[in-house]
Amino acid sequence: MIRQGLFYVPFILVLPxxxxxxxxxxxxxxxxxxxxxVCLCSIRSMKRIASANMNRTPEGG
Structure with a gap:
């Protein structure tokens, strides 16, 4: 749905x-x-955030 709304409609108006x-x-x-x-960039940033959160030590522990 995102592809249709964000990418396909503008492309169908511009590319022809x-x-x-x-x-x-x-x-x-x-x-x-x-x-x-866009998906690859999103996955890359999510992996970076997840690895940063996994390397943090829990407070008060």
């Missing part, structure tokens, strides 16, 4: 104007690629 009919064909793969990149 830039690339013509080819832009219509490239909209879906471009939205998928951007979704994958």
């Amino acid at each position: 104007r830039l690339l013509g009919v080819t832009g219509i064909y490239l909209t879906q793969p471009a939205a998928d690629l951007l979704t994958i990149l």
Whole structure:
């Protein structure tokens, strides 16, 4: 749902104007690629936060 709302709709409006009919064909793969990149960045930051929290010592313990 996020991909459809955030990436697909803007791409379907912009890419055909830039690339013509080819832009219509490239909209879906471009939205998928951007979704994958956002997910990878999110996973990386979550791993970093999790490892930082695991290395902290509990207070009062």
